Every structure is written in C-alpha cells, then in structure tokens.
Amino acid sequence: MPAATIRPRFDLQTAFSVRAAEGGRRSPRRMRALAFGDAPQVTPEHGPTGRPRRDPAARLRAMVIGPRGRMRMDPFGTLGFGAERQRPTDTPHTAPIRVIENPTSLIFTVLETESGGLSTEEIHLLSAGRQLADQIAGEGGAAVVAIASGVPDGLAEAGADRVISQPSPQTGQYREEWFASQLSNSITTLRPHHVLFPDTLSGRDLAARVASQLGTKPIFGVHQIEAGNCVRVGFGGTKDLTSRTPLILSVAESFSASPVAEWGEASDLAIEGPQGPAQDLIEDLGLLPVTGADLPLEEAPFVISAGVGVHDWTAFDAVTTEVNATQAASRVVCDRGDRPRDRQVGASGRLSTAECYVALGISGAMHHLQGIEACNSVVAVNTDANAAIMKRADLAIVGDANEILRALARKLGGGAT
Numbered sequence: 056m057p058a059a060t061i062r063p064r065f066d067l068q069t070a071f072s073v074r075a076a077e078g079g080r081r082s083p084r085r086m087r088a089l090a091f092g093d094a095p096q097v098t099p100e101h102g103p104t105g106r107p108r109r110d111p112a113a114r115l116r117a118m119v120i121g122p123r124g125r126m127r128m129d130p131f132g133t134l135g136f137g138a139e140r141q142r143p144t145d146t147p148h149t150a151p152i153r154v155i156e157n158p159t160s161l162i163f164t165v166l167e168t169e170s171g172g173l174s175t176e177e178i179h180l181l182s183a184g185r186q187l188a189d190q191i192a193g194e195g196g197a198a199v200v201a202i203a204s205g206v207p208d209g210l211a212e213a214g215a216d217r218v219i220s221q222p223s224p225q226t227g228q229y230r231e232e233w234f235a236s237q238l239s240n241s242i243t244t245l246r247p248h249h250v251l252f253p254d255t256l257s258g259r260d261l262a263a264r265v266a267s268q269l270g271t272k273p274i275f276g277v278h279q280i281e282a283g284n285c286v287r288v289g290f291g292g293t294k295d296l297t298s299r300t301p302l303i304l305s306v307a308e309s310f311s312a313s314p315v316a317e318w319g320e321a322s323d324l325a326i327e328g329p330q331g332p333a334q335d336l337i338e339d340l341g342l343l344p345v346t347g348a349d350l351p352l353e354e355a356p357f358v359i360s361a362g363v364g365v366h367d368w369t370a371f372d373a374v375t376t377e378v379n380a381t382q383a384a385s386r387v388v389c390d391r392g393d394r395p396r397d398r399q400v401g402a403s404g405r406l407s408t409a410e411c412y413v414a415l416g417i418s419g420a421m422h423h424l425q426g427i428e429a430c431n432s433v434v435a436v437n438t439d440a441n442a443a444i445m446k447r448a449d450l451a452i453v454g455d456a457n458e459i460l461r462a463l464a465r466k467l468g469g470g471a472t
C-alpha cells in the first residue's frame with residue numbers, strides 16, 4: 056500500500072504577515088511556499104525552487120550584432136564585431152587582437168565606404184578575406200589589407216590587419232579610372248595573393264578595370280572558396296562553376312564566411328608610386344538627373360498607380376510630374392489603352408518594389424496585389440472603404456481619386472484644374 060502524503064498545515068496569516076514585512080513585488084509562488092510553512096530561500100540569484108534565476112538583461116548586455124545584422128551571443132567578448140552596438144562602459148571589449156608582424160602573403164579587400172561605419176556587406180567582405188588568408192597562411196601568416204578612400208570606422212573590429220588609404224579623385228576626374236590606376240599600382244608593388252571586390256555594380260566595374268590593366272581575368276560573384284578553388288553560380292543560376300581562385304574576384308553577398316574571431320591591428324600601409332593615372336582619359340561630367348518617368352517600374356522608389364476609378368488623366372499626369380513619381384496602372388486601365396502596357400503592375404505585369412506605392416481608384420484584386428507585395432508603404436484612395444486594397448494599405452483614404460488629384464495638382468501648381 057503506498058504511503059499517504061501528509062499535506063502541510065495551511066497558514067495564510069503567517070504568509071501575509073511575512074510578505075507584508077518583506078514588502079516588494081507580489082510573488083504567488085513565494086506566498087504559497089510561506090502559507091505551507093516550507094518557504095525556500097529566495098535570493099536574486101536563485102528562485103523558490105532553488106534553480107538559478109535567468110537574467111534577461113545580462114543576456115542582452117552580452118549580445119552583439121554580427122556581420123549579417125543578427126544578434127549573437129558573445130558572453131566573453133571574443134567575437135570581433137559589434138561596432139554597431141556599444142557595450143556598457145563598465146564592461147570594456149576584450150577581443151584578442153591578431154598581430155602579424157611580417158606577413159608572408161596579403162589579401163586585398165577593396166571597400167566602397169569612404170567614411171563613417173562599414174556596411175554589413177563590407178564586414179562580410181573582410182570576413183571572406185580573413186577566411187582566404189587563413190587558407191593560404193604561411194609561416195609568418197597572411198594579412199588582410201583593407202583598401203578604402205578615407206578611413207572608415209570599425210576596420211580593426213572587422214579583422215583588417217593593414218589599411219591602405221587611397222586619396223580621392225578631384226572634381227572632373229573619373230572615380231573608377233582613378234581608383235583602378237591606384238589599385239593596379241598597389242597590386243604591382245605589394246603582390247597580394249588575391250584582391251577581393253564587393254559584388255556590386257561599381258565593385259565589378261572597378262575589378263574589371265584593374266584586371267584589364269594587369270592583363271588578368273577576373274571572376275565575379277564568388278560564393279565559396281576552398282582549397283585554392285572558388286565557386287560561382289553560372290548558366291543562369293542553375294549550376295555551380297568551380298575554378299582556380301584568380302588574383303581578382305568579386306565576392307557575392309551569399310558568400311558563406313564565418314565572422315572573424317579576432318580584431319586586426321588595422322595599421323597603416325604606405326604605398327610608394329604614382330597616386331593616380333598618368334593621364335586622365337575620361338572626364339567625369341557628374342551624374343545625369345533622372346526623372347520618375349525614365350525609371351523602369353521595377354526600380355522606381357515612388358510610384359503612383361491608376362485604376363478604373365481614375366478618369367482625369369490631365370490631373371494624373373500633372374501630379375505625377377510635379378512630385379517626380381513613376382506612373383503605373385492596373386490591367387484594366389492598360390487594356391483600355393489609357394496607359395501603355397509596360398506600366399501594368401500585377402501578376403501578368405511588372406512587380407513593383409517601391410518605397411511608396413499610391414493606388415488611386417484600384418480595387419486591389421488578387422492579381423494586382425501580387426505586383427505590390429514587395430512595396431514598403433501603400434497609400435490607397437478609393438470611394439469604397441471595403442475595397443481589398445484598403446486592407447493592404449498603410450494609409451487608406453476614402454474619397455474620390457479624381458477630386459483628390461485635381462486638388463493636389465492645384466496645390467502643386469501643375470496647371471490642371
């Protein structure tokens with residue numbers, strides 16, 4: 056026969072008097088323990104069951120932001136990043152610093168940032184540089200050299216062992232031509248093992264120029280490097296292509312580099328030789344202004360779109376011109392010929408990624424909504440408060456789209472009435 060459990064005497068009065076004497080927050084668990092006369096020792100470190108208490112604030116203090124912008128645990132402060140999140144002053148950062156006195160080889164990483172903090176992509180590029188340096192490190196070790204015009208913040212935290220600060224071109228000098236000549240000079244002088252560029256439009260452009268000046272072939276969009284080989288995506292994104300890691304390569308955002316575990320010294324590396332092209336072949340006339348009407352729909356940041364509810368095309372044209380927006384339309388409007396087909400947004404049209412998409416007189420049919428899934432903010436104007444677009448909208452205005460367009464045109468001085 057199982058032994059009978061004897062329930063302790065319930066003493067609510069003692070429980071209340073003890074709690075009143077203790078003050079502080081009400082704890083049902085402690086009250087219960089007091090009432091049954093078996094109160095355990097509750098301390099700031101231990102709960103009533105005797106188990107250590109969790110301290111979410113301490114946990115948060117120990118976290119840093121990794122190179123991909125994610126929060127990571129770093130209780131001992133050994134990870135080499137976290138420039139974006141300041142630790143409290145009483146807990147100084149104690150990441151070990153890697154000292155490479157006489158590197159046997161160099162990896163160049165070409166950064167685009169001129170001042171301020173490094174972008175996540177650049178921290179990632181430096182991590183890729185470190186990974187490559189570890190793979191080829193000889194006896195003296197391989198150093199990661201950050202090359203930038205100016206000196207951005209956070210280079211040491213991101214693992215740069217050396218820094219080459221390139222002077223900026225003057226007005227009228229073509230930036231890419233200028234930097235390409237400086238880089239070629241640095242490469243011929245210091246003979247790095249590899250030169251890594253960001254896989255952006257300007258990164259690729261610069262990489263191609265440098266490669267052509269040095270008479271070598273670059274590889275773009277590398278997402279993996281291992282044992283002297285690099286892997287990139289080819290055949291329209293359907294296959295991985297492996298080749299020997301070249302001197303010049305651009306590193307894709309998807310490159311799988313783990314965050315650096317040590318800070319670099321980020322000490323200056325001086326370069327002798329010409330500080331720019333011997334002769335400027337290209338004169339930089341600056342950027343041409345682009346109007347909203349010139350932009351392809353997929354890239355336009357500010358789009359004003361018309362549906363069946365819009366009839367006043369004069370006011371529509373005036374408003375979109377005045378606010379420099381890109382025009383778009385629903386399929387029915389394009390079917391009618393009121394707007395050209397290349398302006399159609401939706402499942403069978405273009406996909407908009409606008410920061411702000413203004414939908415005028417559009418019902419918000421499923422096929423249209425598919426085209427604005429990636430838009431950041433949607434403003435809808437519709438006479439029907441229950442239209443589907445109003446649910447998708449961040450700002451829903453119930454009203455006549457044509458009257459609103461005319462009022463806006465008058466206000467903006469576009470001439471339409």
Ligand SMILES: Cc1cc2nc3c(=O)[nH]c(=O)nc-3n(C[C@H](O)[C@H](O)[C@H](O)COP(=O)(O)OP(=O)(O)OC[C@H]3O[C@@H](n4cnc5c(N)ncnc54)[C@H](O)[C@@H]3O)c2cc1C
Binds near residue numbers: 386400405422426
């Ligand atoms: C296979 C397929 C593919 C499709 N692909 C697309 C596509 O890519 N893109 C696309 O847009 N559609 C597409 N459609 C069509 C889609 O289903 C809808 O028919 C279309 O989006 C409706 O366009 P609309 O909102 O302009 O017109 P309507 O559905 O007629 O809506 C008009 C809206 O205007 C409002 N309104 C009326 N007068 C005013 C006023 N004075 N002021 C303010 N609001 C007013 C009404 O309340 C209503 O909500 C596709 C359909 C199919 C079958």
